[in-house]
Amino acid sequence: xxxxxxxxxxxxxxxxxxxxxxxxxxxxxxxxxxxxxxxxxxxxxxxxxxxxxxxxxxxxxxxxxxxxxxxxxxxxxxxxxxxxxxxxxxxxxxxxxxxxxxxxxxxxxxxxxxxxxxxxxxxxxxxxxxxxxxxxxxxxxxxxxxxxxxxxxxxxxxxxxxxxxxxxxxxxxxxxxxxxxxxxxxxxxxxxxxxxxxxxxxxxxxxxxxxxxxxxxxxxxxxxxxxxxxxxxxxxxxxxxxxxxxxxxxxxxxxxxxxxxxxxxxxxxxxxxxxxxxxxxxxxxxxxxxxxxxxxxxxxxxxxxxxxxxxxxxxxxxxxxxxxxxxxxxxxxxxxxxxxxxxxxxxxxxxxxxxxxxxxxxxxxxxxxxxxxxxxxxxxxxxxxxxxxxxxxxxxxxxxxxxxxxxxxxxxxxxxxxxxxxxxxxxxxxxxxx
Numbered sequence: 001x002x003x004x005x006x007x008x009x010x011x012x013x014x015x016x017x018x019x020x021x022x023x024x025x026x027x028x029x030x031x032x033x034x035x036x037x038x039x040x041x042x043x044x045x046x047x048x049x050x051x052x053x054x055x056x057x058x059x060x061x062x063x064x065x066x067x068x069x070x071x072x073x074x075x076x077x078x079x080x081x082x083x084x085x086x087x088x089x090x091x092x093x094x095x096x097x098x099x100x101x102x103x104x105x106x107x108x109x110x111x112x113x114x115x116x117x118x119x120x121x122x123x124x125x126x127x128x129x130x131x132x133x134x135x136x137x138x139x140x141x142x143x144x145x146x147x148x149x150x151x152x153x154x155x156x157x158x159x160x161x162x163x164x165x166x167x168x169x170x171x172x173x174x175x176x177x178x179x180x181x182x183x184x185x186x187x188x189x190x191x192x193x194x195x196x197x198x199x200x201x202x203x204x205x206x207x208x209x210x211x212x213x214x215x216x217x218x219x220x221x222x223x224x225x226x227x228x229x230x231x232x233x234x235x236x237x238x239x240x241x242x243x244x245x246x247x248x249x250x251x252x253x254x255x256x257x258x259x260x261x262x263x264x265x266x267x268x269x270x271x272x273x274x275x276x277x278x279x280x281x282x283x284x285x286x287x288x289x290x291x292x293x294x295x296x297x298x299x300x301x302x303x304x305x306x307x308x309x310x311x312x313x314x315x316x317x318x319x320x321x322x323x324x325x326x327x328x329x330x331x332x333x334x335x336x337x338x339x340x341x342x343x344x345x346x347x348x349x350x351x352x353x354x355x356x357x358x359x360x361x362x363x364x365x366x367x368x369x370x371x372x373x374x375x376x377x378x379x380x381x382x383x384x385x386x387x388x389x390x391x392x393x394x395x396x397x398x399x400x401x402x403x404x405x406x407x408x409x410x411x412x413x414x415x416x417x418x419x420x421x422x423x424x425x426x427x428x429x430x431x432x433x434x
Contacts, residue, residue, distance in 0.1 A: 124273070125160035125179045125204070127283025127408040136272045140181045140260050141206035144174040145191040146310065148328055150251040155187035157334030157341055163200050165415035166353060168360030170309045173197070177204055181257050185336055188254035190231060190241065193217050198226055199366035200413075203280055203393040207269055209260065211241070211253050214361050225391070227269045229260070239263045280393040282405045289321075290407045292379035296399055299428035300380035303346055305414040306423025314346060314412070315430070316378045323375070325412070344409025346375035347396065349385050350418035364415060366390050372416075373424070374398075376407050380426050 121135035122128065139160075144153055146164075156162065159176030167173045175197050178184065193213035198220060201208040211231035213221055221228055231241045231253055240263035244252050264271065284290050303314040303323065312327035325332040325341040332341045349372040352365040369386040374396065383404055387394040396404045416424060427433045 122283070123160065123179055124277070124279035124281075125177060126410060127281065127406065130179075134180055137179065138269075138271060138273055139177050139179045139204060139206045140264075141175055141177045141201040141204065141208050142187055142255065143191045143193055143197060143210040144176060144187075145189045145251055146172050146174050146327075147251075148310075149248075150189050150191075151328070152333050152335035153188070154254065154335040155184045157336065157339055158184055159410070161204070161411050161413065162341075162343070163197065163413045163415070164305070164307075164312075165194075165196065165200075165364060166307070166362060166417060167194060168362060172307050172310060172312075175200060177201070177206055181260050184255075184257035184260070186254050186256060187260075189244075189247065189251045190253045190255055191250065193221060193228075194362070194364075195220060196362075196364040196366045196415075198228070199390040202226055202391045203387070205273055205277055207260075207264055209240070209255060209263075211250075216356060216361060216363070227267070229263045229267065235266060236263055239266050278393075280395075281411070282403055283408050284405050286408075290376060290405050292374070292376065292381045294381050294399060296382035297379050298381075298426055299378065300375050300426040301378055301429040302425075302427040302433060303348075303375055303380070304423075304425040304427075305348060305416060306420065306425070307414075308423075314343075314375075317342075318378060321377055321407075322409075323412070342410075343412045344376060345406050345411040346373075347383075347385075347411060347413045348373040348375065348416055348424060349394075349413065350416045350421060353417040353419065367392075370418060372396070373426075374404055374406075375426075 117129050119132055120129045121132040123130045123135055125139065142155075144150075144156060146153070153174070155178075156174065156176050158178060158180070160179050161177040163175040163177075164172050165175075173191060173194065176187075178187075181187075190209060190211045193208070193210035195214070195217040197210075198208060198217060208226055208228040209231075210228065213230070220226065221230065229236050229240055231237045240255050240259040241253050242256070242259070244254055246252075301316045303316075305312060310327040311329070312325065312332070314323040314325055316323050322342040322344060323346060325343070333339060334341065350370045352368075352370075354363050355361070356363050367387040367390050369384060372383050372385050373380045374383045382399055384397045385394050386397070398404050
């Protein structure tokens with residue numbers, strides 16, 4: 001569709017600004033946009049005068065030729081010579097012909113959007129420009145199993161942020177945060193909650209999907225302080241969850257985008273962020289990527305979080321600037337399209353971890369502060385994280401105390417047991433691992 005503009009004399013603002021500057025430098029008497037237009041008008045007037053002069057001269061010469069070609073040759077006074085008018089206007093070739101300018105009535109939607117991002121806003125999750133209505137939509141977070149028997153996971157590749165933290169038995173569990181969830185074909189397997197994951201979800205103001213919970217989380221989940229979708233509730237199970245008969249319990253519960261929307265409608269949760277919501281991250285501006293170079297910076301072509309069972313690592317690809325994920329000795333993929341998981345940023349956060357009982361259930365500090373690493377574009381630097389309470393977003397600071405800026409794109413957050421920082425490793429490349 002084309003946008004029809006009123007017939008003002010403004011066409012392409014950026015181009016005309018440059019032409020105005022050029023006119024002002026060469027012809028000081030013509031300054032600003034009005035001077036620039038006057039300059040063009042004078043050119044037009046001078047061109048008309050020249051054409052009239054040439055036309056008159058041609059007529060006089062033509063008459064003389066006719067007279068000389070008939071009858072007796074007579075002495076005639078010379079034809080009057082046209083007076084010479086000095087052209088002090090700018091040479092027409094130094095300024096663009098108006099016909100070559102961008103037609104003011106044919107600006108397309110794409111050209112307008114490219115300059116103004118009209119109808120768009122930045123995602124709180126990635127910092128990228130997205131539809132403004134989608135940008136205001138609260139995300140959904142989902143607990144996802146990460147044992148070998150639960151693989152492949154489905155829908156995880158559509159998460160904008162992924163949390164990974166230890167659970168009992170030396171395993172990890174994942175929580176994906178999805179800003180655009182309505183078109184997810186298959187999501188899961190959906191697993192049970194741990195209390196610290198519920199706190200992480202609240203920092204993003206996400207609607208929290210899980211199937212059951214550890215007993216330590218039950219009181220909080222039932223307190224009304226968090227908007228959650230619990231598959232153990234019959235109505236939620238019926239609206240949101242379906243069973244994949246090819247999988248054995250407890251790895252057979254999955255959700256869909258339509259089911260999530262139905263569950264949110266069922267529970268009558270608010271669908272948009274509060275107007276004063278500011279998000280968890282600060283992101284780089286367009287075309288101004290973050291390049292780490294501080295005193296604590298080191299090469300990070302290979303990143304090992306140090307989890308013992310799934311033994312994951314990330315490999316940096318300099319061609320697209322993304323980190324590709326591996327675990328259990330192979331590529332970590334999304335079963336929906338068989339694509340390998342990849343992210344732009346990795347946050348590694350050291351936190352206090354303690355065991356609660358003989359079943360191995362853990363308590364992990366989600367608030368307070370701790371050390372960590374920010375990893376992007378093949379480099380890693382030391383950071384500090386701070387979180388005021390269990391319901392608020394965390395913030396991240398460099399060694400000088402400045403809040404860090406993330407590159408636009410997806411982020412993977414690894415929660416590290418701060419009693420084992422020696423398990424975390426960075427390597428320049430695969431050869432350095434040997």
